[in-house]
Amino acid sequence: MLMVSLAVAIEPHPDALPNTHQPGEVDVPENVAFIVSDPRSLDGIVMDETDAVLEGAWQYSTHTPPYVGIGYLHDQKANKGQKSVTWTPDIPKSGYYEVRLSHCYNVRRSTNTPITIRHAAGMATVIINQQALPQHGRLFRSLGVFPFKAGKSGMVMVSNRGTDAGKVVIADAVQFLWSADQKPRLSRVEAPPAYIRNAKDTSKWPSLIEQGINVARDYVGNYGPTVVYVLGHEDPALNSDSFHRKLVDQYCQNRQLGSSDSLEDRKSTAGKDLVEKALRGLGDAYLSMVEDRTPPMAELVFINPHEFKDPYLQTRGIHEYMHVYQRSFPDTPTWMMEGGAEFFASYLGEKHGWANLRNDMTAYMENVHRMGESTLGIQDMEDIDQASPEVKQYYRHLAYDAGAWAFAFMIGRSESQRVSAIPKTFYPLIAEKGWEAGLTEYAKVEDKQAFYQKFTEFLKRPLEEQLLVLATLAD
Numbered sequence: 416m417l418m419v420s421l422a423v424a425i426e427p428h429p430d431a432l433p434n435t436h437q438p439g440e441v442d443v444p445e446n447v448a449f450i451v452s453d454p455r456s457l458d459g460i461v462m463d464e465t466d467a468v469l470e471g472a473w474q475y476s477t478h479t480p481p482y483v484g485i486g487y488l489h490d491q492k493a494n495k496g497q498k499s500v501t502w503t504p505d506i507p508k509s510g511y512y513e514v515r516l517s518h519c520y521n522v523r524r525s526t527n528t529p530i531t532i533r534h535a536a537g538m539a540t541v542i543i544n545q546q547a548l549p550q551h552g553r554l555f556r557s558l559g560v561f562p563f564k565a566g567k568s569g570m571v572m573v574s575n576r577g578t579d580a581g582k583v584v585i586a587d588a589v590q591f592l593w594s595a596d597q598k599p600r601l602s603r604v605e606a607p608p609a610y611i612r613n614a615k616d617t618s619k620w621p622s623l624i625e626q627g628i629n630v631a632r633d634y635v636g637n638y639g640p641t642v643v644y645v646l647g648h649e650d651p652a653l654n655s656d657s658f659h660r661k662l663v664d665q666y667c668q669n670r671q672l673g674s675s676d677s678l679e680d681r682k683s684t685a686g687k688d689l690v691e692k693a694l695r696g697l698g699d700a701y702l703s704m705v706e707d708r709t710p711p712m713a714e715l716v717f718i719n720p721h722e723f724k725d726p727y728l729q730t731r732g733i734h735e736y737m738h739v740y741q742r743s744f745p746d747t748p749t750w751m752m753e754g755g756a757e758f759f760a761s762y763l764g765e766k767h768g769w770a771n772l773r774n775d776m777t778a779y780m781e782n783v784h785r786m787g788e789s790t791l792g793i794q795d796m797e798d799i800d801q802a803s804p805e806v807k808q809y810y811r812h813l814a815y816d817a818g819a820w821a822f823a824f825m826i827g828r829s830e831s832q833r834v835s836a837i838p839k840t841f842y843p844l845i846a847e848k849g850w851e852a853g854l855t856e857y858a859k860v861e862d863k864q865a866f867y868q869k870f871t872e873f874l875k876r877p878l879e880e881q882l883l884v885l886a887t888l889a890d
């Protein structure tokens with residue numbers, strides 16, 4: 416068979432300094448196989464360094480494979496803060512795209528390279544470690560999913576600003592992949608949660624909430640934008656009209672952006688409900704998503720926190736913040752959301768003396784058994800909003816109690832059995848493949864039905880045997 420190559424030779428970027436390495440002069444020969452010579456062979460919209468605008472002196476190299484095209488650019492570890500590489504994609508269709516960046520990796524690279532993405536809802540800066548192996552083909556690292564408008568209003572920029580002295584910043588190529596998940600999501604952000612609370616409140620409750628939230632943020636990362644509202648006080652003097660007016664103003668203004676409802680309408684509905692709940696005196700905590708706003712926003716609402724038993728408030732902070740994290744990824748089933756949040760509340764809570772994982776899980780299993788003869792299982796709790804009344808009456812048992820166990824069972828079946836693999840591996844897998852394929856691959860089962868079947872069997876085993884799963888989990 417006669418092979419004819421039709422590939423057009425790629426010309427180096429005219430503004431870049433030429434490569435000083437001979438062909439074949441490479442540091443990791445086994446990575447040569449991962450070079451993608453023709454960017455057009457990749458999915459989506461791919462832009463190589465040849466399509467970028469360069470600021471400052473960038474030098475070509477082929478010394479550290481893999482790379483896209485004829486090589487990659489590096490900043491010569493010089494003039495930190497004065498060099499950048501910018502791509503402006505021509506987006507064919509408005510919607511959500513996963514943005515990936517390719518960079519070769521080794522110990523000589525910067526660990527804190529800032530990548531700035533201008534998208535339809537604003538700007539995001541993601542800090543990446545260029546010493547770490549990229550997940551996709553040893554080449555591309557995912558920066559997240561962002562909305563883009565059709566046309567050339569988007570931008571991705573690699574900068575050497577603030578990067579490690581004596582370490583190299585790499586720029587090679589960017590890829591934009593149409594996301595299967597066309598929904599607004601929260602994302603990694605720099606700003607910490609904003610707290611809206613009564614400044615005159617000197618009680619311990621707001622700080623306990625914050626402690627729990629911060630433990631979860633330290634573990635999974637900072638996501639949002641997130642606003643935390645704390646209202647309803649033990650001291651009736653703090654439940655003042657002036658505080659409630661200020662809070663409702665803020666609450667409605669945050670919800671107002673991107674909405675066509677009038678501010679007055681909002682104050683008389685959502686805002687009023689909130690104040691009434693506070694004055695009724697019952698404890699409540701929940702996440703509500705403001706999705707008709709760009710970007711969407713997470714609200715964590717804590718009402719009458721003194722009604723929560725100490726130290727349950729801290730673990731409740733962890734639980735609610737885990738929902739903020741989950742909402743930064745494609746939809747997962749109700750049992751995975753509530754079960755995961757409960758699991759982490761206990762697991763992370765135990766590390767801070769607020770919970771005991773073994774005791775909590777024992778209590779959860781007792782609750783599961785309170786369902787008696789019911790044949791319902793977590794497979795019936797994939798979407799609480801679509802659930803029948805029969806399923807809904809077991810919301811607590813199926814989503815939270817069985818869910819927490821299903822979550823632990825899933826980690827126990829995974830390759831590493833490490834809890835830390837949930838943010839490091841499992842959720843990135845969901846972002847890439849959706850929850851069903853993610854669960855299948857992570858828990859090493861044929862399909863979700865097989866997982867449900869194995870878990871149903873597991874629920875029938877004696878408690879002592881079930882608790883052994885917790886012992887197999889590593890940090």
Ligand SMILES: [Zn+2]
Pocket residue numbers: 734735738752753756
């Ligand atoms: Zn929850």
